[in-house]
Amino acid sequence: MSEEQKVIGVLTSGGDAPGMNAAIRAVVRTGIQRGYKMVGVIHGYQGLIDGEFIDLGIRDVSDIIQRGGTMLGTARCKEFRDDAGIEKGKAKCIEKNMVGLVVLGGDGSFRGASDLSRKGIQCIGVPCTIDNDIACTDYTIGYDTAMNTVVEMVDKLRDTTMSHERCAVVEVMGRHAGHIALNCSVACGATGVLIEEKIEDERNNLDAVVAKINKAKENGKRFFVVIVAEGVGNTAFAKPMKGLKDASFEGRKMDTEAIAEYIEKHTGAESRATILGHVQRGGRPSLRDRVVASEMGHHAVELIAAGKSDRVVARKEGKIVDYDIQEALKLEKTISADLYQVMDDTSF
Ligand code: ADP
Numbered sequence: 001m002s003e004e005q006k007v008i009g010v011l012t013s014g015g016d017a018p019g020m021n022a023a024i025r026a027v028v029r030t031g032i033q034r035g036y037k038m039v040g041v042i043h044g045y046q047g048l049i050d051g052e053f054i055d056l057g058i059r060d061v062s063d064i065i066q067r068g069g070t071m072l073g074t075a076r077c078k079e080f081r082d083d084a085g086i087e088k089g090k091a092k093c094i095e096k097n098m099v100g101l102v103v104l105g106g107d108g109s110f111r112g113a114s115d116l117s118r119k120g121i122q123c124i125g126v127p128c129t130i131d132n133d134i135a136c137t138d139y140t141i142g143y144d145t146a147m148n149t150v151v152e153m154v155d156k157l158r159d160t161t162m163s164h165e166r167c168a169v170v171e172v173m174g175r176h177a178g179h180i181a182l183n184c185s186v187a188c189g190a191t192g193v194l195i196e197e198k199i200e201d202e203r204n205n206l207d208a209v210v211a212k213i214n215k216a217k218e219n220g221k222r223f224f225v226v227i228v229a230e231g232v233g234n235t236a237f238a239k240p241m242k243g244l245k246d247a248s249f250e251g252r253k254m255d256t257e258a259i260a261e262y263i264e265k266h267t268g269a270e271s272r273a274t275i276l277g278h279v280q281r282g283g284r285p286s287l288r289d290r291v292v293a294s295e296m297g298h299h300a301v302e303l304i305a306a307g308k309s310d311r312v313v314a315r316k317e318g319k320i321v322d323y324d325i326q327e328a329l330k331l332e333k334t335i336s337a338d339l340y341q342v343m344d345d346t347s348f
Contacts (some may be wrong), residue, residue: 007098008036008304009053012070013044013077013105013112016281017128017142019289020104021064021071026297027102027126028061034305039096043073044105045080045112048089053096065290068145068282070104080112090119100304102297104128104141107329110312114325117310124300125312125325128293130281133177135331136323137314141296144288146173146280147184153276154188158225167191167213167224167271169260171233173280178335180280181229186343191216191224193343194259196231197335200242204340206259207245210266216348217267224269228256233275295320 008031012020024040031038040060042052054060064071079085093101093116100122103113106129113123127134130146150172161168174180178195185193192209199205213224231237233256241254249262256273264271285293296313299320303311311322 005037008100009039009041009098010102011041012072012074013109016074017130018068018145018285019141019293021067022290022293023297025061026294028056030298030301040072044075046075046077051092086115093121102300110325122304122309124303126296131174131177132179135333136328139315141293145286149280150184151187162223165222167269169226169273171228171256171275174229176231178229181227185227190227192226194232195229213267
């Protein structure tokens, strides 16, 4: 291989998501097609600073499209948040003849990519997170697989919940975004959903869920599923809930266990909390995640080949597009009001 052959690197950063491997494969194969030498960076930005590189040829990315996780490993790197860390990363890129870097991750990873872009390395972000909480894109890699896992798990819980005439209170991922919770509550036929975006609205708070369960009981329903988003129920994020009718819970941190206790007390339905946790991040990527990861990985390399930098790949209304990273980071994503209405009108 000639000394002058330009190199494109690829790394995975932040939380892992099913479909990252499919994106790595697409980046590597497209880059090779366009005449680049392809290099994988192990352990995200930390590996870039430490010079942990592996050459990636066509066959090195065989047999990974169907695998969850990331073959490159992922990490969080404090050092890369400072200019000195970014300078070290830039120096390693130059040493390697790396003109471009594809960063598979979330908003935090894109901030790092933008900083490195401003130092002259062509960085392109590809949105990978199961939470679907990246505002510039309708879809993030990993979201579909994670939701399918939730649906499969809740269907299983539903069987036992029905047999015992209980209420299953299920905490799903979505750190500060209720997209997984809302979609899965519709898909699982849940009676209630609690998401951070709506929790302070009295029509959608815990008392509203209790009222729904009690109404459903009057209509003959004997078992219930309530989906709680991580941003509401996770012990690390849970807060006392404002305006609860039962003052004995006032000031108490309302995590998923406490929510189950409240529901049991006010509905009489024996309630059990289940926290699905990291199982949602794993598993074979779904068809959708494999296809979107392939499209986005392909587009990222096309952008580098066209001389672009500081861009993030996105999917908007069925098309693959791209945005300036800084512009994209300013956008805010909202929950689908239409889907919330569907949930509200069908869950009783
Ligand atoms: P995600 O990419 O999933 O949002 P993080 O927020 O943990 O995950 O970010 C992943 C990594 O991106 C961090 O460990 C850090 O190396 C880098 N990063 C995050 N924020 C910044 C920032 N403001 N500037 C530079 N790099 C950042």
